[in-house]
Amino acid sequence: MKLAYYPGCSAESTARDMHRSTLAVAGALGIKLVEPQGWSCCGATAAHQTDPVLAAALPAANLLLAGDMGLDMVASCAACYNRLKSANHHIVNDPALRRQVRDAIGRDYDGSVRVRHFLEVLFEDVGLDAIRPALQRSLSEVKVACYYGCLLVRPPGVMNFDDPENPTFLDDLVELMGGKSLDWPCKVDCCGGGLAMSRTDVVVQLTDAILAMAQKAGADCIAVSCPMCQVNLDMRQKDIAKTTGRRYDLPIVYITQLLGLCLGIAPEELGLEKLFVPPTKIIDALGAEM
Amino acid sequence: MTMRITKEKTERGLLQQVKELAGVDLRVCFQCKKCSSGCPVGDWVESPPAQIMRRLHLGAGDELLESDLVWVCVSCQTCSARCPMGIDVAAVMDALRTLALEKGADSARGTVPKFNRAFLGSVRRYGRTYDMGMIASYKFRTFSFMKDTDKFPQMLKKRKIALLPSFKADRKTVKRIFKTTQRPKGGQK
Numbered sequence: 131m132k133l134a135y136y137p138g139c140s141a142e143s144t145a146r147d148m149h150r151s152t153l154a155v156a157g158a159l160g161i162k163l164v165e166p167q168g169w170s171c172c173g174a175t176a177a178h179q180t181d182p183v184l185a186a187a188l189p190a191a192n193l194l195l196a197g198d199m200g201l202d203m204v205a206s207c208a209a210c211y212n213r214l215k216s217a218n219h220h221i222v223n224d225p226a227l228r229r230q231v232r233d234a235i236g237r238d239y240d241g242s243v244r245v246r247h248f249l250e251v252l253f254e255d256v257g258l259d260a261i262r263p264a265l266q267r268s269l270s271e272v273k274v275a276c277y278y279g280c281l282l283v284r285p286p287g288v289m290n291f292d293d294p295e296n297p298t299f300l301d302d303l304v305e306l307m308g309g310k311s312l313d314w315p316c317k318v319d320c321c322g323g324g325l326a327m328s329r330t331d332v333v334v335q336l337t338d339a340i341l342a343m344a345q346k347a348g349a350d351c352i353a354v355s356c357p358m359c360q361v362n363l364d365m366r367q368k369d370i371a372k373t374t375g376r377r378y379d380l381p382i383v384y385i386t387q388l389l390g391l392c393l394g395i396a397p398e399e400l401g402l403e404k405l406f407v408p409p410t411k412i413i414d415a416l417g418a419e420m
Numbered sequence: 421m422t423m424r425i426t427k428e429k430t431e432r433g434l435l436q437q438v439k440e441l442a443g444v445d446l447r448v449c450f451q452c453k454k455c456s457s458g459c460p461v462g463d464w465v466e467s468p469p470a471q472i473m474r475r476l477h478l479g480a481g482d483e484l485l486e487s488d489l490v491w492v493c494v495s496c497q498t499c500s501a502r503c504p505m506g507i508d509v510a511a512v513m514d515a516l517r518t519l520a521l522e523k524g525a526d527s528a529r530g531t532v533p534k535f536n537r538a539f540l541g542s543v544r545r546y547g548r549t550y551d552m553g554m555i556a557s558y559k560f561r562t563f564s565f566m567k568d569t570d571k572f573p574q575m576l577k578k579r580k581i582a583l584l585p586s587f588k589a590d591r592k593t594v595k596r597i598f599k600t601t602q603r604p605k606g607g608q609k
Contacts, residue, residue: 139549143582144575168590170547175495176536177543179517182441184601188543191593224443234600235593284497285508294501320460320496327558327568328535329492336460336494365571404578 131255133246134196134203135163138210138357139171145207145357147401151386152206152248154400158393159256159264163204166195172213175324182220186227187234189217193243194235202244204251206386208356209323212281212289215245219288247282247291249299249355249385258306266394267416269309274388275349276300276311277340279359280320294318300353300385307392314347316340321362330366334373337366341378351381351412353388360384364406381409391416423471426481434484434519435476441515446477448505455499455509465489469499469509476512485525490516491532522603534561544598547589551581 135156141149156163173188193214196203205211221228221241232238252261278297286294295318301311319340322333341363344352354360364382371377382405390400397418402409413419435446449470456468467475467487475484490513499509520528527533538557542550559565575581 139586142548142586143551144580146579168547168588168593170589170591170594171543171549173543174539174549176539178514179495179532179536180521180540181518181601181603182514184540184597187597187601188594191590191597230601234597236596280494280496280498283501285500285510287506318498320494320498322460323494323496324535325492325494325532327555328531330567332461332464332492332494368570404580406574406578406580 131160131251132162132164132201133251134166134199134201136169136172136192136196136203136205136210136214137165138205138207140207140357144361147404148206148357148360148384148386149401151384151390151400154390154395155386155393156248158390158395159252159261161251161256164199164201166192166199166203169195172210174209174213178213178216183227183230183234185213186217186220187231189214190221190231190239190241191235193217193241193245194237194239197239197243202246204246204248206248206355208247208279208281209358211245211247216288217241218243218245247355249282249303250291252303253299258302261389262306265307265392267392267418269304269307269388269392269412270415272309272412272415273348273350274304274309274311275314275344275347275352276304276317276385277344277352277354277359277363278317279354279356280318280323281356283318300355303385303389304353307388309388312344312347312349314343314349316343321359323358323362326358326362330369333362334366334369337362338370338374338376341367341370341380342376344380345378349380350415351383351409353383353385355385367407379407381405381407381412383409383412388412391418423475425475425478426483433479434481435479437519438476438512438515441518442508442511444508444512446473446507446512449473449477449507450505452504454502454504458498458502460494460496460498461489461492465492469493469513472516473507473509473512482523482525485516485520485523486527487516489513490520490527491530518603531562534558537561540598542585543594546585546587547591547594548586550585552583553585
């Protein structure tokens, strides 16, 4: 199975761990990911908060690259996935926007390149039945709060990704790996996303509420699939402790890191050393060595 | 609750401009306030989303662009997902931001638009974001040099942030996109 893979800018910087674990898991499961040459930024939150044509043209330029390769485009970052898929939606439904995007890029794009999330590929193309026999380690009852955030599931009419209020993609994977996925109410709450630097006060309050709920639910860790969620929930625990005195010490791991560990991949190949709150407890529970 | 509304003085009202940018029909809003209830910042702002919708519908003018929600909105899209009338409230917020930048509203000088400018400046230059450059640019724009400096040693040690920019993007296409989409006042300068 061969797919065009859009790593996204964070894969080269703050989410190298997401990138590496995605590639490692893909390799172990026989998924061939090919990076389109010359891919560029999707524009993220900043572009759609600035200009609708810019917000559609930046992703469209990348989707044209995948189209030239004749492949579906898969993203691991929830934000890139959201922007690529939204661009398709708007270009297909708004002929005037399509013309403006054509003028901006210098090439027409019809919005037809299929955009997938890496988790969708795991579920729909590989299938849980094929993943199960490949598992070499068990999460052995580790309690995981699965956190989906905003961008995988919203807006539902565009993303069509699982149930928008109570998604279970991550939970199903955790259960498959032998872990215990927790029933908790913050699955699709917002961490503050792109306001990490510009309104840190907002991010600290939002992440504090999410972490408090995960702790109350008895979580050993929180599993995520978005680089902004990961960085906000992981890095801001220090600030929360400073401003409120509340300490969580909850590791924030990418689902691909957990899956990689269970597939028998070494922790250093999954970028687990990059987490601010070290996932020692989970690695020990799995019997892996770091 | 009282709301003060200064009516739009121009022929082509703010509502019409938002409608053109966001492609939404605000007449169907019946003020159920589901958007405000689900808004993660709804409790802290003076004008939660339902109030913004109402003021727009009643013909508010450019003063609406100064509402605190315009730039505190986290773009989580919970409002759009839950609106029973299918109004893309998040798209309305995007339209208000685009208009705030275009019209040079005071709110467009806050930290969030400054961050967006630093972010897009880095994309425009390298074709991909360069975190270190973007953070430096943001700090210069906001004079917040000491902010989060405690995180850097650990981030560098863990190589959780790239030291150098990437030069592998198709920068020609990206530059062309920025050039053609630049609006008169320009949010991307």
